[in-house]
Amino acid sequence: MTPLPPAQVEPHPWRGLAWLSRRECHRVLKLWKQTILAPVIAALLFMVVFGLSLGNSISEINGFEYRVYIVPGLIAMAMAQAAYSNNSSTIFQARNDRYLDDILSAPMPAWHIHLGYLIGGAMRSLLIGIVLTACALPITGAPLDHPAEALLAVLLLTTAFGALGIIVGVYAESWDNQSFINNIVILPLIFLGGVFYSVSRLGTPWEQISHFNPLFYVVDAVRYGFLGSSDIDPLISLSIVAVITIALVTWSQYLFSTGHRLKP
Amino acid sequence: MNTTPAALDVKGLTKRYGDGTLALDDLDLEVPNGSFFGLLGPNGAGKTTLIGAVCNLVRPTSGDISIFGNPGGSMMARRMIGIAEQEPNLDKFLTVYETLLYHGGYYGMDGDEAGERAEQMIDAFDLRAKRNVEAPKLSGGMRRRLLLARALLHRPNLVILDEPTAGVDLELRHELWSYIRVLHEQGTTILLTTHYLEEAEALCDEIALISGGQIVARDTAAGLKYTHGVETLEEVYLKTVAGGKIALAEEAARA
Numbered sequence: 001m002t003p004l005p006p007a008q009v010e011p012h013p014w015r016g017l018a019w020l021s022r023r024e025c026h027r028v029l030k031l032w033k034q035t036i037l038a039p040v041i042a043a044l045l046f047m048v049v050f051g052l053s054l055g056n057s058i059s060e061i062n063g064f065e066y067r068v069y070i071v072p073g074l075i076a077m078a079m080a081q082a083a084y085s086n087n088s089s090t091i092f093q094a095r096n097d098r099y100l101d102d103i104l105s106a107p108m109p110a111w112h113i114h115l116g117y118l119i120g121g122a123m124r125s126l127l128i129g130i131v132l133t134a135c136a137l138p139i140t141g142a143p144l145d146h147p148a149e150a151l152l153a154v155l156l157l158t159t160a161f162g163a164l165g166i167i168v169g170v171y172a173e174s175w176d177n178q179s180f181i182n183n184i185v186i187l188p189l190i191f192l193g194g195v196f197y198s199v200s201r202l203g204t205p206w207e208q209i210s211h212f213n214p215l216f217y218v219v220d221a222v223r224y225g226f227l228g229s230s231d232i233d234p235l236i237s238l239s240i241v242a243v244i245t246i247a248l249v250t251w252s253q254y255l256f257s258t259g260h261r262l263k264p
Numbered sequence: 265m266n267t268t269p270a271a272l273d274v275k276g277l278t279k280r281y282g283d284g285t286l287a288l289d290d291l292d293l294e295v296p297n298g299s300f301f302g303l304l305g306p307n308g309a310g311k312t313t314l315i316g317a318v319c320n321l322v323r324p325t326s327g328d329i330s331i332f333g334n335p336g337g338s339m340m341a342r343r344m345i346g347i348a349e350q351e352p353n354l355d356k357f358l359t360v361y362e363t364l365l366y367h368g369g370y371y372g373m374d375g376d377e378a379g380e381r382a383e384q385m386i387d388a389f390d391l392r393a394k395r396n397v398e399a400p401k402l403s404g405g406m407r408r409r410l411l412l413a414r415a416l417l418h419r420p421n422l423v424i425l426d427e428p429t430a431g432v433d434l435e436l437r438h439e440l441w442s443y444i445r446v447l448h449e450q451g452t453t454i455l456l457t458t459h460y461l462e463e464a465e466a467l468c469d470e471i472a473l474i475s476g477g478q479i480v481a482r483d484t485a486a487g488l489k490y491t492h493g494v495e496t497l498e499e500v501y502l503k504t505v506a507g508g509k510i511a512l513a514e515e516a517a518r519a
Contacts, residue, residue: 006421
């Protein structure tokens with residue numbers, strides 16, 4: 001076959017972003033058993049074991065049966081972990097196997113590359129959220145009282161944890177680093193952020209200490225969206241989650257803009 | 265007077281890595297538009313760092329890079345370069361077809377154009393039987409073909425081949441070079457790094473020798489041999505690039 005001569009065209013401004021987002025979604029769907037099914041089953045097991053089995057022996061919290069009360073926190077937890085683990089693993093793998101070079105050398109602005117990865121993590125996280133919501137609401141009878149606030153809260157949540165995943169994926173030296181952050185930092189903070197209880201029941205000083213946990217505001221904002229009930233004013237929790245999101249996105253964008261640790 | 269901008273114009277390029285290693289030391293290099301240019305040097309001379317800096321994969325410490333008159337790292341400069349790196353760095357989640365399709369997308373092609381071009385490259389590089397096979401399941405030779413197909417897919421003006429025939433059998437090497445030769449005849453500038461000196465001599469219009477992060481000699485193969493008063497390019501290489509080491513080794517042997 002005769003090769004074609006060089007093309008004389010300007011790079012299309014948006015197509016690179018669209019294709020990178022598509023590649024990230026392609027990866028999520030290709031590995032759906034690992035990326036979607038496993039976290040959905042894990043969260044549903046929490047709902048069944050803690051909510052339906054043990055829930056009958058636990059009194060109501062803020063006027064809600066226990067099995068209903070834990071649903072928003074478990075959905076938030078599954079979505080946060082999905083966004084984080086998706087982006088940390090996809091970035092680390094691309095760095096480690098060096099196929100990230102194909103993207104870094106392509107005519108795409110740094111913020112397109114950043115956004116492409118964020119979209120991949122958000123897609124996985126939102127798919128899990130939708131499936132869990134569709135399963136959990138009929139099973140537990142949990143309401144969705146403020147869908148707009150719930151949507152805003154989960155969008156901030158997926159963006160924040162997606163950005164955190166990118167940051168860890170960029171800094172990680174091994175696969176262990178990512179699971180370390182997930183198991184030693186994110187998971188404990190989520191559990192201590194009130195997934196299974198209301199922090200207002202903790203009493204002084206633990207209630208006040210819980211307010212230093214950023215994950216408390218994430219869980220509380222999502223809970224307000226579903227149940228219309230929260231430990232603090234939802235405007236405050238959403239504002240704090242927004243500030244955390246902006247800080248993490250700024251950091252991850254900095255990494256792509258400067259090439260820090262991505263390019264020697 | 266030729267006013268066409270050089271395919272690659274590097275001025276005062278320096279790269280010092282975080283550990284203090286000086287990989288490029290105030291390097292100047294101009295690769296003319298339309299040339300088949302060879303870059304030779306030992307491991308650690310700075311070839312891959314130079315290529316990385318040109319392709320937006322390494323952050324230069326200082327210096328300027330220009331691609332056909334466009335600033336290095338700009339969208340247009342990146343669009344005009346195709347690179348086949350030394351190590352097969354293929355996306356493990358994608359098949360041969362998808363690797364090419366997505367690469368076309370990253371470089372701004374729409375789905376139809378990228379798909380059509382991917383099929384052309386699959387035929388051109390004899391990858392049809394492996395079209396739906398994922399990269400990790402390909403043999404070394406097939407991966408090398410796919411790397412080259414990917415580098416050429418978006419029809420770049422400057423193709424950078426970093427030791428493209430390392431570990432490749434003779435048959436494939438000849439196939440690749442015949443394709444690259446035609447590509448060059450059609451106006452594509454080729455920058456080749458290789459350890460096969462006879463390959464560089466046979467293919468390249470001009471050759472630069474790099475050592476210690478600097479260009480130490482540059483001319484046609486015939487010009488280099490004439491200047492250094494030797495018969496072969498290997499002797500030029502030993503005298504210039506490896507000169508110090510060879511002299512020391514000979515001195516040690518005599519002692």
